[in-house]
Structures are given as structure tokens and as C-alpha cells.
Amino acid sequence: MAGNITFTMIKPTAVKANHTGSILHMINEAGFEIRGMKLIKLCKEQAEEFYAVHKGKPFFEKLVNFMCSGPIVAAILEKENAVEDYRTLIGSTNPETAAEGTIRKLYATNMTENAVHGSDSDENANIEADFFFSKTERF
Numbered sequence: 001m002a003g004n005i006t007f008t009m010i011k012p013t014a015v016k017a018n019h020t021g022s023i024l025h026m027i028n029e030a031g032f033e034i035r036g037m038k039l040i041k042l043c044k045e046q047a048e049e050f051y052a053v054h055k056g057k058p059f060f061e062k063l064v065n066f067m068c069s070g071p072i073v074a075a076i077l078e079k080e081n082a083v084e085d086y087r088t089l090i091g092s093t094n095p096e097t098a099a100e101g102t103i104r105k106l107y108a109t110n111m112t113e114n115a116v117h118g119s120d121s122d123e124n125a126n127i128e129a130d131f132f133f134s135k136t137e138r139f
């Protein structure tokens with residue numbers, strides 16, 4: 001299975017705005033299968049750990065505060081070439097420069113509140129999936 005999964009979060013603003021259904025529809029339409037999914041609110045420590053690679057950067061505190069401001073939808077997605085294809089589906093980090101028709105172009109508010117997360121490598125996809133899901137919660 002390694003190499004065929006990616007991990008995503010639908011971020012707090014997008015969940016609150018009821019974009020979850022539309023985003024999941026786009027994910028399924030693009031050929032991804034959902035292998036695990038939950039609605040969960042991160043505590044500050046979890047958000048700091050998840051985004052530890054960005055610790056010390058000017059946007060870190062804002063990012064962490066945002067990510068624990070409300071529930072997120074966490075999911076494991078499976079598809080051939082999952083990591084790269086999902087990054088294409090979500091569009092670039094900054095919604096202003098994201099391609100037309102991408103999830104971020106359609107549903108992001110701004111650079112921080114950018115609707116969704118997508119893993120950036122196979123290795124991180126597995127680390128992130130393990131961070132959120134136990135063996136009995138993924139299929």
C-alpha cells in the first residue's frame with residue numbers, strides 16, 4: 001500500500017462553512033478512495049507536533065492557533081500516485097495563485113485558512129496517517 005496513500009485534513013474554516021460534503025465529492029470524483037475518516041478537534045500540542053517542521057517560522061503560531069480553532073476532518077486517501085495527484089487536486093498553498101478548479105481555489109479563505117492539507121511525500125503520508133488513525137480505524 002505504501003506509495004498509494006495520502007493524508008488530508010479539511011481545515012476548520014472549511015468544515016465550519018459546510019464545505020466538507022463538496023470537498024469529499026471532489027475527492028471521490030478524482031478517483032480517491034477513503035480508507036479512514038474522522039471529525040476531530042486538535043489540541044494545541046497536537047497541532048504543534050503535526051506542523052513541527054514549521055516551528056520558528058513567522059506564521060507558525062497563527063497556523064497552530066487556526067488549526068485548533070475548531071473541528072477538522074482527517075482522512076486517509078488511496079489512489080495510484082496519491083501524494084502528487086492530491087497536491088494537484090488541492091492547488092498551491094496560497095489560494096490566490098491556486099489553479100482554477102482546485103479545492104483551494106474554490107474553498108480557501110486565505111493563505112492560513114486554505115481549506116485543506118495534503119501530504120508532501122509518501123513518507124510523510126504514512127507518518128501523518130499513523131498520527132491520526134489506529135490500525136482498527138483504517139481499512
Ligand code: ATP
Binds near residue numbers: 054111116117120
Ligand atoms: P499543508 O501542509 O497545510 O498541506 P502546504 O504543504 O501547501 O500546506 P506548507 O509549506 O507545508 O504548505 O505550509 C503549511 C501551512 O502553513 C500552509 O497550509 C499555510 O497555511 C501555512 N503557511 C505556509 N507558508 C506560509 C506563509 N509564507 N505565510 C503564512 N502561512 C503560511
Ligand code: MG
Binds near residue numbers: 118119120
Ligand atoms: Mg505541507
